[in-house]
Structures are given as C-alpha cells and as structure tokens.
Amino acid sequence: MKGIDDAALLERARRGDEDAFSELFSRHQRAVFRYAVYMCGADAADDVVQDTFMNVLLKSGRYDASKGAVISYILGTARHLMLRRLSRSSSIPVGEFTEDLNLEGSIERETPLDDFARQETIEVVRAAVQSLPPAHREVIVLCELEEMDYAEAANVMQCPVGTVRSRLNRARALLSKKLGGVTQNAKRKRDSAQP
Amino acid sequence: MTTNDSNGRDSKLNAAMRALAEDDAKLRSSPDVEKRLLSELRGISRGRRRRTWLEVSLVAAALLLGIALYAWQMGNRQLSDIVQSPSAPEAAITEIATEFLPLPYYHVPMNTGSTVRIKVPAQALVSFGLAPSEFGQDDMVLADVLVGEDGLARAVRFVRRLSN
Numbered sequence: 001m002k003g004i005d006d007a008a009l010l011e012r013a014r015r016g017d018e019d020a021f022s023e024l025f026s027r028h029q030r031a032v033f034r035y036a037v038y039m040c041g042a043d044a045a046d047d048v049v050q051d052t053f054m055n056v057l058l059k060s061g062r063y064d065a066s067k068g069a070v071i072s073y074i075l076g077t078a079r080h081l082m083l084r085r086l087s088r089s090s091s092i093p094v095g096e097f098t099e100d101l102n103l104e105g106s107i108e109r110e111t112p113l114d115d116f117a118r119q120e121t122i123e124v125v126r127a128a129v130q131s132l133p134p135a136h137r138e139v140i141v142l143c144e145l146e147e148m149d150y151a152e153a154a155n156v157m158q159c160p161v162g163t164v165r166s167r168l169n170r171a172r173a174l175l176s177k178k179l180g181g182v183t184q185n186a187k188r189k190r191d192s193a194q195p
Numbered sequence: 196m197t198t199n200d201s202n203g204r205d206s207k208l209n210a211a212m213r214a215l216a217e218d219d220a221k222l223r224s225s226p227d228v229e230k231r232l233l234s235e236l237r238g239i240s241r242g243r244r245r246r247t248w249l250e251v252s253l254v255a256a257a258l259l260l261g262i263a264l265y266a267w268q269m270g271n272r273q274l275s276d277i278v279q280s281p282s283a284p285e286a287a288i289t290e291i292a293t294e295f296l297p298l299p300y301y302h303v304p305m306n307t308g309s310t311v312r313i314k315v316p317a318q319a320l321v322s323f324g325l326a327p328s329e330f331g332q333d334d335m336v337l338a339d340v341l342v343g344e345d346g347l348a349r350a351v352r353f354v355r356r357l358s359n
Binding site for chain 1: 207208211212214215216218219220222223224225227228229231232233235236237239240243
C-alpha cells in the first residue's frame with residue numbers, strides 16, 4: 001500500500017478496501033486533525049476527522065484529480081464540514097472564516113504579552129496563531145504549518161490564489177506584531193528586573 | 196512555502212512557524228476514530244454486496260423469465276416438427292440433423308421443452324466431437340437448442356438444410 005498514490009487509495013477505499021482506507025487515513029488524518037484543532041478546537045477535532053473521512057468515503061465520484069491533490073480534496077471537505085458545524089453552533093460567525101476583519105482590533109484583543117514574558121514557549125506561538133481571526137488562522141495552518149503552496153491552499157479555501165497570498169501576508173504581519181510586541185514586552189520586563 | 200515570500204517576513208516568525216509545525220507533528224486523532232471509520236466501511240461494503248447480489252438476482256430472474264416466455268410462445272411443438280421430413284411432398288427444402296447432444300443441464304428433469312433455432316460457428320461442432328471438414332473458418336451452421344420450461348438448455352443438435 002505504501003507505493004500506491006492517494007487517488008488510487010481513495011478509489012480502493014470507496015470500493016471497501018480496508019487496507020487502502022487505513023493507509024489513506026494514516027497519511028492524512030494528522031493534517032485534518034490539526035486543521036480542525038486550530039479552526040474548531042481540540043474538543044471537536046476528532047468528530048471533524050471522522051465526519052471528513054466518512055464524507056470522503058461516501059461521496060463517490062466527487063474527487064476530480066485535475067482539480068488538485070487528494071489532500072486538498074480532503075481538507076476542502078473538512079473545511080466545508082467545519083463551516084457547517086460553526087454555523088450551527090454560532091460560536092464563530094461563518095463570515096469570519098472567509099472575510100477579512102479589522103486586524104488591529106483583533107491584535108489588541110488577543111495579544112498574549114504576559115504569557116510570553118513568562119515563558120517563551122511554543123504554546124505562546126500556538127496561542128498567537130489561535131488568536132488570529134479565522135480567515136487568517138486558516139491560511140497560516142494551511143500554508144505555514146501544512147506547507148501547502150498557494151494553489152493548493154486556494155483549492156481548499158475555494159478562493160483565488162491572490163486572496164490566499166494577500167491573506168497570508170496579513171496573517172504573517174499580524175503574527176509578527178503579536179510575537180514582536182511580546183518580545184519587546186519580555187525584554188522590557190527582563191530589563192526592569194535587572195538591578 | 197515559508198521562504199516563497201520572504202519580503203517583509205522576519206526570520207523569527209519563520210522559525211516560530213517551523214517550531215510550531217514540528218511540535219504539532221504529535222497531534223493526531225484518537226485511535227477510536229479509525230476504528231469507528233473501519234467499522235462504518237465494513238457496514239457500507241456489506242450493504243453494497245447485498246445490493247449487488249440483489250441486482251444480479253433481478254437480472255438473472257429477468258433473463259430466465261424472458262427465455263421462459265419465449266419458450267412458451269414457441270408452444271409445445273414436438274421436436275420432430277422442427278425438422279421437416281424429407282418425405283414431405285410439399286417440402287422444397289429438407290433438413291437433416293444430428294442426434295440431440297447433451298449440454299451441461301441435460302440431467303435436470305423437465306416436463307415440457309421447446310427448441311430454439313440459432314446459428315453457431317461451424318467450429319462449435321468440434322467441441323461435440325464432430326469434424327466440420329467441409330466448413331470454412333467463418334461458416335455458420337444451424338443448431339436447435341432444447342430448452343426446458345425452466346429456461347435451462349438441455350441439449351443441442353446441428354441441422355443442415357438440403358436443397359432439392
């Protein structure tokens with residue numbers, strides 16, 4: 001199964017091949033899980049993974065290889081399910097998933113200055129990412145953490161490549177401000193602690 | 196991707212993203228998720244197999260019904276009626292035929308039967324131990340297939356027409 005490409009695995013899995021499904025699942029469940037953790041929270045991530053792969057299995061004939069890689073198709077399915085989930089729970093307005101927001105306001109609301117001053121750990125970076133508006137968080141997860149290229153991310157997000165590019169630039173600028181600000185804050189704290 | 200658009204991006208951010216991505220590598224869904232999905236997949240496969248069997252059974256039943264109807268339409272003509280007697284005065288063309296040769300279902304009991312005339316490649320005679328020396332590679336021969344009321348073919352005989 002290791003040498004078989006994703007498209008063939010998907011085809012076999014849809015015909016009931018359990019080994020093919022297990023291989024496909026092991027290749028991509030982490031990406032779906034991470035995407036779900038960042039977008040919906042860890043509590044919902046398992047459900048998103050399950051619903052996504054179930055949906056992918058049942059929607060025979062929906063995968064078009066010419067439109068992108070299988071992982072893009074799977075993450076696109078996950079995105080669709082998460083949007084539905086979010087619209088039901090109303091915890092996050094669906095529009096925030098797709099629209100640009102007032103960036104400055106969100107920076108002020110979520111900057112984890114004190115945490116970073118206390119511990120410059122990975123959790124702070126993660127928190128910074130999670131504090132981004134959904135549309136920017138999403139593009140960070142896909143392009144930076146999943147290392148997808150613009151076209152693949154655009155395929156998942158169902159938007160033009162230019163939108164991905166501009167959103168990523170804004171998201172990175174936001175993160176730089178958040179992390180840069182806290183760095184300066186930490187430095188000030190360290191400086192003030194010196195005799 | 197992280198180096199594609201390096202303008203305006205500081206190295207600290209890139210390093211932070213790399214570190215976060217590496218740390219995230221430990222993220223994975225619960226093992227129960229895969230178990231549940233595999234269980235669902237088995238259920239789907241079973242359902243599909245049942246549907247396939249049902250479809251095949253329906254097609255087979257339709258075929259048998261069609262053959263039975265055809266056989267019924269042919270009536271209960273006696274087998275000997277099919278072959279015109281060489282002595283019949285009105286016969287402009289007479290036929291000679293081999294004996295009925297058994298087919299795989301010949302042993303299945305039947306109450307009534309009908310013959311269906313078909314054309315088969317002359318080479319088919321070989322499989323019955325007959326040597327079609329006078330036939331060409333592409334010649335066809337007439338054959339009467341004996342079909343029971345259940346639609347199963349019991350026997351076949353080969354027919355040759357003779358011009359007067």
